Amino acid sequence: QRTHFGYQEVPTEEKASRVADVFHSVAARYDVMNDLMSFGIHRVWKRLTLERAGVRPGQRVLDIAGGTGDLTLKLAERVGENGRVVLADINASMLKVGRDKLLDKGVGGNVEYVQANAECLPFPDNSFDCITIAFGLRNVTDKDAALRSMTRVLKPGGRLLILEFSKPESQVLSKIYDEYSFRLLPKIGELVANDAASYRYLAESIRMHPDQETLKGMMENAGLERVEYQNMTGGIVALHRGIKL
Numbered sequence: 001q002r003t004h005f006g007y008q009e010v011p012t013e014e015k016a017s018r019v020a021d022v023f024h025s026v027a028a029r030y031d032v033m034n035d036l037m038s039f040g041i042h043r044v045w046k047r048l049t050l051e052r053a054g055v056r057p058g059q060r061v062l063d064i065a066g067g068t069g070d071l072t073l074k075l076a077e078r079v080g081e082n083g084r085v086v087l088a089d090i091n092a093s094m095l096k097v098g099r100d101k102l103l104d105k106g107v108g109g110n111v112e113y114v115q116a117n118a119e120c121l122p123f124p125d126n127s128f129d130c131i132t133i134a135f136g137l138r139n140v141t142d143k144d145a146a147l148r149s150m151t152r153v154l155k156p157g158g159r160l161l162i163l164e165f166s167k168p169e170s171q172v173l174s175k176i177y178d179e180y181s182f183r184l185l186p187k188i189g190e191l192v193a194n195d196a197a198s199y200r201y202l203a204e205s206i207r208m209h210p211d212q213e214t215l216k217g218m219m220e221n222a223g224l225e226r227v228e229y230q231n232m233t234g235g236i237v238a239l240h241r242g243i244k245l
């Protein structure tokens with residue numbers, strides 16, 4: 001598959017190691033780059049995700065591909081001392097930055113840190129009331145396996161929330177967004193993080209990610225029900241939610 005800009009999808013076997021390189025490389029500057037590249041809007045997207053998650057005190061939540069722990073931090077406040085949040089990520093560098101940040105912010109004993117691959121989660125069936133994955137699914141090599149694995153570890157009645165870049169609703173927005181992500185974003189990456197390649201990968205992975213309806217179908221195939229999504233910022237980002245019944 002080729003994009004308009006001539007990038008080619010990375011073969012499956014190379015993708016995992018490329019993703020690992022990218023996140024080892026960006027871990028230390030991840031938070032500041034996130035704010036810069038999204039003009040701080042990622043905070044609004046995450047706030048909406050938390051609202052839709054509807055997590056209550058005492059619940060068990062998995063924040064997979066949780067990286068530097070933005071969602072985990074807020075989820076931990078919501079589940080309270082009798083609940084539990086697992087911050088899981090495949091990448092040790094991202095997990096370490098996340099763990100240090102949360103400990104600095106005084107997050108206590110209701111958060112656990114686990115290095116794990118979303119494709120084969122190391123948890124028993126029916127473990128969590130809610131699972132969140134924010135800007136993580138597009139980096140996963142076998143997305144169907146990850147969706148099946150997440151569904152497996154959800155409790156019946158539990159919900160999966162996927163926050164991810166998606167397909168802009170209008171052609172004009174799509175053009176502006178392409179210019180931004182393929183031309184400006186690698187430049188910002190070069191200037192701020194001295195790493196244009198990682199940010200070029202980011203733009204490429206966003207382009208390759210399934211659109212809203214395709215992802216909805218994939219969630220249904222994995223066994224989730226009542227799947228729905230809402231676009232944010234004109235479809236640049238979408239929040240999908242499905243329930244395991």
Ligand code: SAM
Nearest residue numbers: 023065066067090091094117118134135136139
């Ligand atoms: N959720 C955080 C946020 O919204 O700021 C971090 C998102 S970051 C863009 C993507 C994260 O996905 C990285 O920390 C990366 O290591 C993780 N990741 C990539 N592939 C993964 C996989 N197969 N399983 C678990 N985590 C993965």
